[in-house]
Amino acid sequence: MSNKHTRRARLKLNRPSLRERARPPKQRTPMGQTFTSANYSGVLVMQHCQQCEVVQYPPREICQNCLGDELIWRETSTAGYLLSRIELHHSLWEYFKRRLIDKPWPIATVRLENSTTVFSHLYLASFGDLPLEAIRKGTAVQVFSHSDSSLNSVLIAVSAQCDISQIKDRAAIAKTMGLTTAAERPGGI
Amino acid sequence: MTRITSPNATPTNNPGSYQGVALVAASSIKYSRQSHHGAPWFIGRTLHKMLMETGIKKAEVDGLAVSSFSLGADSAVNLTQHFQLTPRWIEQLPYGGASGVIALRRAARAIQCGDAHIIACIGGDAAFHRSFEATASQFSNFTIDSSFPYGGGGPNAAFALITQHYMDEYGAKREDFAHIALAQRYNANHYPAALLGHKTLTEYQYLNARRIAGPLHLFDCVMPCAGGEGFLMMSEARARHLKLRYCLILAADELHNAHPQDEVQIRAGWSEYVDSLYNNAGLAANDIDILQTYDDYPVISMMQFEDLGFCDKGDGPDFVRRTDLRFDRTGPEKNKLPHNTSGGQLSVGQAGAAAGYMPLVESIRQLTGYAENNQVSNATHSMVSGFGMINYDRGLCSAATILKTGQA
Numbered sequence: 001m002s003n004k005h006t007r008r009a010r011l012k013l014n015r016p017s018l019r020e021r022a023r024p025p026k027q028r029t030p031m032g033q034t035f036t037s038a039n040y041s042g043v044l045v046m047q048h049c050q051q052c053e054v055v056q057y058p059p060r061e062i063c064q065n066c067l068g069d070e071l072i073w074r075e076t077s078t079a080g081y082l083l084s085r086i087e088l089h090h091s092l093w094e095y096f097k098r099r100l101i102d103k104p105w106p107i108a109t110v111r112l113e114n115s116t117t118v119f120s121h122l123y124l125a126s127f128g129d130l131p132l133e134a135i136r137k138g139t140a141v142q143v144f145s146h147s148d149s150s151l152n153s154v155l156i157a158v159s160a161q162c163d164i165s166q167i168k169d170r171a172a173i174a175k176t177m178g179l180t181t182a183a184e185r186p187g188g189i
Numbered sequence: 190m191t192r193i194t195s196p197n198a199t200p201t202n203n204p205g206s207y208q209g210v211a212l213v214a215a216s217s218i219k220y221s222r223q224s225h226h227g228a229p230w231f232i233g234r235t236l237h238k239m240l241m242e243t244g245i246k247k248a249e250v251d252g253l254a255v256s257s258f259s260l261g262a263d264s265a266v267n268l269t270q271h272f273q274l275t276p277r278w279i280e281q282l283p284y285g286g287a288s289g290v291i292a293l294r295r296a297a298r299a300i301q302c303g304d305a306h307i308i309a310c311i312g313g314d315a316a317f318h319r320s321f322e323a324t325a326s327q328f329s330n331f332t333i334d335s336s337f338p339y340g341g342g343g344p345n346a347a348f349a350l351i352t353q354h355y356m357d358e359y360g361a362k363r364e365d366f367a368h369i370a371l372a373q374r375y376n377a378n379h380y381p382a383a384l385l386g387h388k389t390l391t392e393y394q395y396l397n398a399r400r401i402a403g404p405l406h407l408f409d410c411v412m413p414c415a416g417g418e419g420f421l422m423m424s425e426a427r428a429r430h431l432k433l434r435y436c437l438i439l440a441a442d443e444l445h446n447a448h449p450q451d452e453v454q455i456r457a458g459w460s461e462y463v464d465s466l467y468n469n470a471g472l473a474a475n476d477i478d479i480l481q482t483y484d485d486y487p488v489i490s491m492m493q494f495e496d497l498g499f500c501d502k503g504d505g506p507d508f509v510r511r512t513d514l515r516f517d518r519t520g521p522e523k524n525k526l527p528h529n530t531s532g533g534q535l536s537v538g539q540a541g542a543a544a545g546y547m548p549l550v551e552s553i554r555q556l557t558g559y560a561e562n563n564q565v566s567n568a569t570h571s572m573v574s575g576f577g578m579i580n581y582d583r584g585l586c587s588a589a590t591i592l593k594t595g596q597a
Contacts, residue, residue: 025326025338032334058335058581083453084354086346086403092322093341104400107339109350109582111452117582119339137357154338 020188022094024179026150031059038073039145039153043164046116047071057116078142078164080112082157085122087132098183106132108157110143118143118155123173126158146174149182203465207438210297211428211595213421214239215553220384220416220538223316228259229271231313231417231543236272239421243433245307252278252308252422254296256288256542258324259315278305285577286483287443287586288312288545289418294441294588296422306423313417314541321413324541331581342402344485345410347579349403352488354453356404361506363404366487367395369528370408370535372514373484377532379516379563384414384538408535411485416540418550425595434557434595439470439570441590451583457576458587459496467498470570470591474498477591478568479555480526481548483576484533489584493574497589499526516563527565530555548573549590556594569594 028036038045047056049063050070062069087104091097099105106122120143127135140160145153156173164170174180216238218231232255240247253276255265265281268274278299282288292310299305325343327333340346355361374390377383390408398407428435442465444458467473474497482493491505500508513520514528531537531551534544552571554560570593577586 025341027326027333029330029333031330035334058331084350084357086349086353088340088342088346088349088402089400090345090402091341092325092343093337096341105340107342107346107350109453117452119336119582121339137354148338152338 017094018189019094019185021182021184022098023150023182024095024148024152024154025093026152028152031061032152034073035059036147036151036153040147042075043144043170044076044078045073045145046076046114048074048076055114055116057118077113078144079160080110080141080143082135082137082139082141083109083111083117084137085132085135095183098185099178108141110141110157112143120155120157121177121179123156123158123162123177125176126162126173144170146170146179148174148179154179203469204440204442206469207297207441209425210300210438211423211425211435212293212438212553212592213423213428213433213435213557214243215420215550215557215559216242216418217382217547217550218313218417219382220414220540221316222384222412222414222538223318224415225317226315226415228257228313228315229263229268231315231415231540232257232268232311233272235311235313235417235419236309239309239419243421243431245421245431247272247274250274250307250309251276252296252299252305254280254282254292254308254310256282256284256292256312256545257314258283258541259320276305278308283542284545284586285542286485286545286584287575287577287588288542289547289549290441290573290575290588290590291443291586292546293422293438293549293590294443297438297441300422300424306427308422309419310422310546311417311419312541312543312546313419314415314543316413316415316540329580336581344579345402345405347582348486348488349401349405351454351583352405352409352486353403355455355488355491358455359503359506361488361491363396364392365506365509366409366491367392368509369484369487369490369514370395372520373529373533374536376516376530376563377536380531380537381562383532383536384412385536386532405486409486411534411539411544414538414540416538416543418540418543418546420546420550420553428595434559436553436556436592436595439472439591439593440466441588442466443586443588445587446585447587454583456492456496456502457584459493459574459589463496463498463589466589466591472570472591477570477572478527479530479552479565479571480528481552481571481573482529483545483548483574484529484535485539485544485576487535489576490529493576497572497574516565527568530560530563530565545575545577548575552592556592
């Protein structure tokens with residue numbers, strides 16, 4: 001058996017901990033893939049119902065309000081307020097396990113102005129020196145999308161004061177969070 | 190009592206009577222942290238155990254209700270050939286923590302209408318090496334696209350967000366959740382099948398456990414495992430004829446995706462039908478001798494105390510502070526309510542869909558007097574509640590029933 005073959009077999013056996021580079025979850029449904037491609041060209045793009053104009057998230061086939069099937073991908077407001085926030089100290093996914101070695105990983109649920117609720121990575125540094133506990137429910141935040149190192153669009157929440165108008169600002173935030181690079185393990189396969 | 194009412198989810202129907210239906214042969218297959226056996230083994234052995242205990246022949250079972258996350262390519266009907274059963278009534282209930290009570294409701298109607306005479310209701314799941322990761326990362330389409338990618342925390346992440354919000358909103362402290370977990374561990378210490386029953390748990394250990402997600406620490410999280418839980422349903426007349434100890438259904442109800450307007454989950458569908466549940470049973474909350482809640486995380490049990498009418502919304506933390514939740518009522522608190530008498534999922538383990546049957550099976554065992562070291566004395570009424578399916582940011586299913594000891 002060639003070395004290359006055994007390597008592939010090992011990866012197939014779902015032992016990501018041995019990989020040199022671990023990345024965020026790649027897997028998406030066809031709807032999730034469409035969300036990713038729709039967001040490549042915008043700050044925050046979601047489905048809007050043609051009939052009733054209700055904004056949809058998570059991405060779906062049918063309007064949650066009128067059951068219409070004409071859902072158009074359009075830019076939506078990035079403004080919203082925080083619902084709940086926590087720091088993860090444990091993950092089932094290798095990429096995050098490696099990130100968690102240094103510090104916990106903050107995530108949040110946010111209610112956007114368009115009435116959708118989103119899960120997002122939380123960029124704590126944008127809140128200055130505030131500890132996580134001090135960022136209460138109702139705190140104004142902005143949510144934008146950025147591609148992670150698995151090339152999926154993911155959502156990032158930052159404080160309302162944070163400047164995210166330029167693509168370079170948003171890219172810098174995603175990079176600082178480590179989302180755009182793989183989590184490496186020296187000597188991995 | 191103040192109860193927030195929902196504008197768009199108000200069930201106006203009232204379920205008909207469950208008269209004449211008996212629950213017998215509560216059976217649990219010993220759980221294991223990991224097992225090489227597949228789901229059919231746990232489901233089949235649960236069925237075997239029920240038949241052994243009752244003396245009923247396999248060919249007499251003409252109804253089968255099954256819940257499992259790990260059947261793979263199979264469904265309930267594939268199991269009929271695996272076990273060589275020939276049922277004329279079959280049901281598969283993929284509703285996680287609410288599966289047990291929902292199976293009970295469906296099967297009761299089949300018995301009443303004569304569609305089947307003896308129905309086996311079974312929840313069973315396997316636990317292979319690393320199989321929980323696969324279940325958690327592919328739990329639903331919304332999970333795959335919109336929640337799992339954010340930290341890969343699985344259910345811990347979603348419930349940590351709900352728990353943190355509940356603590357901020359109602360002032361619950363970790364010590365309050367400890368009260369639930371510690372009482373359940375005490376119960377598990379008296380239930381030999383509990384995976385963690387050989388270990389005691391102190392408040393110090395609970396508070397200083399390893400951090401998992403936000404306010405959740407190790408002992409707030411259930412341990413995924415393999416196991417099986419089941420019971421048989423038949424007419425009361427048949428149970429008497431077979432001289433089996435049984436219990437009866439006084440009331441049962443369910444409601445799914447209730448309160449979609451709540452920004453973060455603070456309640457589930459129970460709040461909408463709890464009054465009719467007590468009315469139909471002719472009982473009040475203080476007539477309940479045993480309460481079995483779905484305890485995937487302590488905050489969910491606390492919501493059930495509130496929504497099931499044991500205290501007001503937001504009063505959950507105070508309620509657990511003044512209530513003794515031990516099965517033998519030996520705690521120092523004056524108010525007594527034996528709760529999750531086998532130790533619940535927190536101390537017994539979460540065997541996938543079997544976890545949705547565990548509270549029901551434990552209740553039947555208690556009411557028929559087959560519990561051993563953890564038998565609750567003088568118990569005639571038990572309330573069982575189910576909760577399940579974190580599709581995205583909240584649990585969708587809610588179900589509850591009130592059972593009564595039969596006069597066998």
